[in-house]
Amino acid sequence: MKGMRSLDFDAAIVGGGGAGLRAALQLTQSGYKTAVISKVFPTRSHTVSAQGGITCAIGSDDPNDDWRWHMYDTVKGSDYIGDQDAIEYMCSEGPQTVFELEHMGLPFSRTETGRIYQRAFGGQSKDYGKGGQAVRTCAAADRTGHALLHTLYQANLKNNTVFLNEWYGTDLVKNQDGVVVGLIVICIETGETVFVNSRATVFATGGAGRIFASTTNALINTGDGLGMALRAGYPVQDIEMWQFHPTGIYGAGTLVTEGSRGEGGYLINKDGERFMERYAPNAKDLAGRDVVARSMVLEILEGRGCGEHGDHVLLKLDHLGEAVLNSKLPGILELSRTFAHVDPVTDPIPVVPTCHYMMGGIPTNINGQAINQNRDGEDEIVEGFFAVGETACVSVHGANRLGGNSLLDLVVFGRATGKYIQQELRQGVERRRATESDIEQAMTRLTRLNESGSGENVAALRSELQNVMQNHFGVFRKGEFMQEGIEKLDALRGRIAKVQLEDKSQIFNTARIEALELENLFEVAEATAIAAEARTESRGAHARDDYRERDDENWLCHSMYFPEDKRVGKRAVNFSPKTLETFEPQIRTY
Amino acid sequence: MVSRVTNLGRSGLFHWLVQRFSAVILGAYMLCILGSTLLSPEMDYAHWQAVFDSNLMRVFSLITLLALCAHAWIGMWTVSTDYLTDLQLGTRATFIRLLFQAGCALLIAVYMLWGIQILWSI
Amino acid sequence: MLVSIYRYNPQTDDKPVMRDIEVEIPGGKDLMILDVLELAKRKDSSIAYRRSCREGVCGSDGMNMNGRNGLACITPLSDTVKPGQKLVLRPLPGLPVIRDLVVDMSIFYKQYEKVKPYLINDEPPPTIERLQSPEDRAQLDGLYECILCACCSTNCPSFWWNPDKFIGPAGLLQAYRFLADSRDTATAERLAGLNDPFSVFRCRGVMSCAAVCPKGLNPTRAIGHIRAMLIRQGT
Numbered sequence: 001m002k003g004m005r006s007l008d009f010d011a012a013i014v015g016g017g018g019a020g021l022r023a024a025l026q027l028t029q030s031g032y033k034t035a036v037i038s039k040v041f042p043t044r045s046h047t048v049s050a051q052g053g054i055t056c057a058i059g060s061d062d063p064n065d066d067w068r069w070h071m072y073d074t075v076k077g078s079d080y081i082g083d084q085d086a087i088e089y090m091c092s093e094g095p096q097t098v099f100e101l102e103h104m105g106l107p108f109s110r111t112e113t114g115r116i117y118q119r120a121f122g123g124q125s126k127d128y129g130k131g132g133q134a135v136r137t138c139a140a141a142d143r144t145g146h147a148l149l150h151t152l153y154q155a156n157l158k159n160n161t162v163f164l165n166e167w168y169g170t171d172l173v174k175n176q177d178g179v180v181v182g183l184i185v186i187c188i189e190t191g192e193t194v195f196v197n198s199r200a201t202v203f204a205t206g207g208a209g210r211i212f213a214s215t216t217n218a219l220i221n222t223g224d225g226l227g228m229a230l231r232a233g234y235p236v237q238d239i240e241m242w243q244f245h246p247t248g249i250y251g252a253g254t255l256v257t258e259g260s261r262g263e264g265g266y267l268i269n270k271d272g273e274r275f276m277e278r279y280a281p282n283a284k285d286l287a288g289r290d291v292v293a294r295s296m297v298l299e300i301l302e303g304r305g306c307g308e309h310g311d312h313v314l315l316k317l318d319h320l321g322e323a324v325l326n327s328k329l330p331g332i333l334e335l336s337r338t339f340a341h342v343d344p345v346t347d348p349i350p351v352v353p354t355c356h357y358m359m360g361g362i363p364t365n366i367n368g369q370a371i372n373q374n375r376d377g378e379d380e381i382v383e384g385f386f387a388v389g390e391t392a393c394v395s396v397h398g399a400n401r402l403g404g405n406s407l408l409d410l411v412v413f414g415r416a417t418g419k420y421i422q423q424e425l426r427q428g429v430e431r432r433r434a435t436e437s438d439i440e441q442a443m444t445r446l447t448r449l450n451e452s453g454s455g456e457n458v459a460a461l462r463s464e465l466q467n468v469m470q471n472h473f474g475v476f477r478k479g480e481f482m483q484e485g486i487e488k489l490d491a492l493r494g495r496i497a498k499v500q501l502e503d504k505s506q507i508f509n510t511a512r513i514e515a516l517e518l519e520n521l522f523e524v525a526e527a528t529a530i531a532a533e534a535r536t537e538s539r540g541a542h543a544r545d546d547y548r549e550r551d552d553e554n555w556l557c558h559s560m561y562f563p564e565d566k567r568v569g570k571r572a573v574n575f576s577p578k579t580l581e582t583f584e585p586q587i588r589t590y
Numbered sequence: 591m592v593s594r595v596t597n598l599g600r601s602g603l604f605h606w607l608v609q610r611f612s613a614v615i616l617g618a619y620m621l622c623i624l625g626s627t628l629l630s631p632e633m634d635y636a637h638w639q640a641v642f643d644s645n646l647m648r649v650f651s652l653i654t655l656l657a658l659c660a661h662a663w664i665g666m667w668t669v670s671t672d673y674l675t676d677l678q679l680g681t682r683a684t685f686i687r688l689l690f691q692a693g694c695a696l697l698i699a700v701y702m703l704w705g706i707q708i709l710w711s712i
Numbered sequence: 713m714l715v716s717i718y719r720y721n722p723q724t725d726d727k728p729v730m731r732d733i734e735v736e737i738p739g740g741k742d743l744m745i746l747d748v749l750e751l752a753k754r755k756d757s758s759i760a761y762r763r764s765c766r767e768g769v770c771g772s773d774g775m776n777m778n779g780r781n782g783l784a785c786i787t788p789l790s791d792t793v794k795p796g797q798k799l800v801l802r803p804l805p806g807l808p809v810i811r812d813l814v815v816d817m818s819i820f821y822k823q824y825e826k827v828k829p830y831l832i833n834d835e836p837p838p839t840i841e842r843l844q845s846p847e848d849r850a851q852l853d854g855l856y857e858c859i860l861c862a863c864c865s866t867n868c869p870s871f872w873w874n875p876d877k878f879i880g881p882a883g884l885l886q887a888y889r890f891l892a893d894s895r896d897t898a899t900a901e902r903l904a905g906l907n908d909p910f911s912v913f914r915c916r917g918v919m920s921c922a923a924v925c926p927k928g929l930n931p932t933r934a935i936g937h938i939r940a941m942l943i944r945q946g947t
Contacts, residue, residue, distance in 0.1 A: 040762070040764050040770075040772065041772075041817075041821075041860075043770070043771065043859070043860055044762075044764045044765070044770040044771060044772045045764075045770075046764070046765065046770075048765060048769050048770050048859075049765050049767065049769055049770070058840070058841070098841075099837070099839070099840055099841050102841035102842060103831075103833075103837040103841070103842065104830070104831060105830060105831030105890075105893065105895065105896075107849065107852045107856045107893075108841070108849075109846075109849065110844050110845065110846045110848075110849045111846070112845075112846065113843070114843030114844050114845050114846075115840075115841065115843065116841050140856075143769075143857060146769055146857070146859070147856060150856070154829050154830035154831075155830060157825055157829065157830060158828075158830040189810060218764045218765040218766065218770065219763055219764055219765075219766055220764045252767075254766075254767040255767075331769075334768070335767060335768075338768065338786050339767070457754070457757075458757065459750075459753070459754045459757075460754075502757050502758070503757050503758040505721055505723050505724065505758070506723060507721060507722055507723050507810065507811050508760045508810050508811040508812075508814050509758075509760070510760050510761070511757040511758060514757075600909075601907045601908060601909070601946070602906075602907055602908050602909040602910065602911065602912060602913035602942075603907050603913070603939075603942045603943065603946045604946075605909050605913065606913050606939070607943075607947075668909075671874070671909075671910075672870070672873040672874065672914075673873065675873065675874065677873070677874075677875070677876075678873075
């Protein structure tokens with residue numbers, strides 16, 4: 001493109017949340033010219049909303065705690081489609097990574113002995129499920145994500161990372177060899193479009209919870225990285241796996257941490273019954289999130305929901321006492337007073353399962369390198385392209401993520417990816433520069449939008465999309481109903497492609513950004529829908545009325561959604577950890 | 591760290607302490623004068639002169655005068671650097687501020703010298 | 713309801729204007745101001761403002777609502793306007809406006825960076841975490857929770873007058889967060905960097921910052937602590 005500026009970096013990291021900042025820190029410290037491109041000022045990223053903590057066997061609560069037990073829990077939590085080599089890496093590297101965060105200054109809560117405070121979370125056990133509830137989630141009150149994100153941003157300031165704040169990536173740029181060599185970026189403040197040329201492009205763009213009408217996710221979680229990857233023709237893995245968090249505040253969707261149940265809170269139905277005792281006799285309210293969310297929906301469907309419409313249940317915390325609530329869950333008190341008009345010190349909080357986390361994403365290996373499949377179904381590394389954090393699927397969460405594992409995922413793989421790229425850069429990778437036509441190719445979408453004539457309104461289309469996803473691909477799914485949803489999405493595609501951009505001005509034009517985000521939401525929604533319909537079983541967060549059982553014979557594997565022909569393929573799960581025996585699939589009960 | 595020639599090379603802490611100490615002196619002096627006025631019902635020239643004839647009172651007045659000057663200088667300097675800034679006045683700010691500060695300095699110096707002269711002419 | 717919004721697009725407008733827009737509040741609910749703005753944006757997509765988490769933890773949507781700074785996402789209508797009154801939305805005062813409700817926060821961030829907002833401890837760390845007693849950790853409560861929304865600094869007259877020299881309540885709160893951290897060893901260096909007539913001492917203690925902090929923090933108190941540390945060190 002004539003007259004278009006280009007910026008050169010060794011590594012360009014798209015996204016300023018926990019994963020992006022951790023990767024950036026690693027690279028900046030090694031002296032490589034690294035830029036973090038973030039559509040919001042980094043501390044506004046969604047990591048800031050994480051509450052409960054970061055799960056990791058640091059041996060503070062129990063000196064005999066073992067990362068292998070954490071690994072067992074994670075494999076079981078994933079309903080056995082988490083890659084065991086990746087889970088092994090995350091759980092064993094975890095303690096070192098958490099200690100590094102503490103050394104950077106993260107203000108963890110403390111125990112009497114001065115160590116990091118840990119609390120109980122769902123799905124945690126000792127001794128491979130035989131030793132009862134574990135207490136393994138490291139916490140900074142109930143603001144762990146905030147503390148972690150600010151600490152990482154501060155560490156990057158200390159090391160002089162280059163920040164392109166409020167710059168928005170629109171599409172990947174590939175060179176003639178099909179290698180990723182950067183991306184097109186808009187500076188939101190001035191409206192200038194720039195080509196960022198980089199030897200390593202790292203997506204740390206977070207989740208896409210905004211494809212659902214009811215979500216705990218921030219308004220910015222629009223799956224921008226996934227949208228870009230899918231448009232560039234790369235597949236996404238296990239994208240049908242969406243976690244519904246049991247305790248989103250009814251009506252508002254804001255999150256109440258699982259830590260509130262870890263501290264002793266529990267769920268009740270309209271009869272005041274602690275119903276989780278029926279569904280998960282051992283773990284009760286601290287069963288896996290998928291299990292708790294489904295139990296809640298069943299209670300509601302069977303007429304035991306609370307409120308005028310019987311459409312939610314209650315989270316009881318008052319028995320913990322004001323002192324504990326003030327010291328351990330101060331943020332929750334604030335949120336429920338603001339959004340539920342309820343004071344948890346005296347009254348239970350109305351809650352309902354709410355879309356929370358995307359287990360799927362861009363398939364990667366432990367080094368964060370994006371993976372594609374060749375014609376024979378074999379793995380192939382995508383040169384120059386990396387993904388970390390929620391937007392990636394390493395896969396450590398499989399079909400269901402355990403609470404506290406997302407923050408760990410961010411920092412462990414952010415760091416690992418940074419280390420790998422550092423090594424690759426040191427060996428000296430050289431790639432052919434993008435030609436003008438390569439860049440023009442990547443600009444097609446933006447150009448089309450900027451020249452759009454009459455069409456429909458962004459907000460209206462977005463609501464429609466979100467409602468289709470909410471109604472047809474929620475906690476419980478059904479084949480014919482999903483097919484209907486897919487048809488509705490199909491009809492939406494053309495309308496979204498012709499969306500109207502009324503405001504074409506340059507300076508801080510949020511309307512343009514929202515229109516671009518809408519297309520990304522659509523890409524993710526469509527991938528989710530098609531992959532969900534294809535997986536004919538119930539596993540983890542994916543629960544089907546028409547296929548109620550887990551089908552290990554056919555589906556003990558990752559799903560791969562290929563955007564070019566909208567095909568769903570399969571990819572083998574890794575069952576070969578390096579240092580210990582395979583955890584064989586078992587029936588999953590809590 | 592922000593420093594300027596016109597702050598007389600002193601730290602913010604020094605300014606802050608001077609403001610507080612000088613305020614205490616000014617307060618004490620005021621109480622002293624007020625007390626002596628109230629305690630002597632017949633306030634005439636002779637009495638007034640007697641009060642200021644003692645060396646103790648002269649020294650106290652002198653210290654108060656110096657405290658007043660210091661207090662006024664820091665106060666006016668602060669006011670000028672709050673309101674007469676580039677942000678408020680553009681590029682002319684430095685000139686206007688310096689002019690203002692010079693005026694204040696001159697006035698304060700005149701008051702101080704005049705005050706000393708008065709005190710020792712009693 | 714009638715919403716009056718500060719509108720300015722430097723590309724097309726010579727000067728800012730307050731423009732009214734009628735927004736229907738569904739069912740007369742007590743919405744958050746951010747929800748009202750989202751409804752307004754559905755009618756006029758050119759209204760520019762920042763937003764992200766919509767639950768008061770990211771600090772994006774600091775703005776001035778009927779004369780008071782706060783976060784639009786956790787400020788309900790009922791706290792802002794009386795029935796029949798107009799909702800008036802303006803950008804945070806004292807910072808340059810980029811467009812509509814979006815302000816240029818560079819100077820605010822620069823002041824934050826000036827206080828070296830990161831832990832300094834050059835001793836080699838232990839193989840586990842550095843230990844810290846719960847009492848020492850408690851010193852950080854009321855400090856580390858800052859979300860950098862700038863509601864406080866843009867409500868501070870001293871920051872309006874000297875945004876380039878006075879660090880402002882938000883930055884000073886973070887300065888004290890590290891001064892108070894038992895793991896930080898750079899106390900003397902940090903204090904030396906603050907001991908000029910502007911950085912800390914322009915605080916007049918009017919408490920405008922604490923009055924508007926959406927997280928209920930009290931920067932004035934933190935500034936008092938810094939001043940006390942400077943006095944202890946300098947006398």
